[in-house]
Amino acid sequence: MSAAALLERLDKVQRRGTDQWSARCPAHDDKGPSLSIKELPDGVVLLHCFAGCEVAEVLAAVGLDIAALFPPKPVGDYTITKTKKPRLLTASQALEILAFESLICAMVTADACHGEAISDTDKTRALQAVGRIQSIVAEVAV
Numbered sequence: 001m002s003a004a005a006l007l008e009r010l011d012k013v014q015r016r017g018t019d020q021w022s023a024r025c026p027a028h029d030d031k032g033p034s035l036s037i038k039e040l041p042d043g044v045v046l047l048h049c050f051a052g053c054e055v056a057e058v059l060a061a062v063g064l065d066i067a068a069l070f071p072p073k074p075v076g077d078y079t080i081t082k083t084k085k086p087r088l089l090t091a092s093q094a095l096e097i098l099a100f101e102s103l104i105c106a107m108v109t110a111d112a113c114h115g116e117a118i119s120d121t122d123k124t125r126a127l128q129a130v131g132r133i134q135s136i137v138a139e140v141a142v
Helices: 003-007 055-061 093-111 120-140
Strands: 014-017 018-022 035-039 045-049
Touching: 003 035, 003 045, 045 055, 093 120
Parallel strands: none
Antiparallel strands: 014 018, 018 035, 035 045
């Protein structure tokens, strides 16, 4: 609902500025305009009674509820936004791990290039190093 729809239900409405009005408060016996109304750029309507009436009382007096102060959400206009997941490592930690795991891969590769037999333990550790390197790359990828 816009401010205009609310203003139609109030008495002695006076413009006070751009998107700002005053009116008699319908929630109490108001002799002068003590209700301030302002519509924000996003369509939200703000109310304030300087005599102390609660917003819910003002709205109830004109047959509205709090939802009337907020613009309706367009149907089907939902945007999915990607949220950044928190980083688990600092850049320096990621580089330190990459350097160490690369060293493991280099040592196993050097042994293989020199014709040395690679133990199952070394093969497993080399594969683990490759997996850790891939995990770091995925972690820091934008």
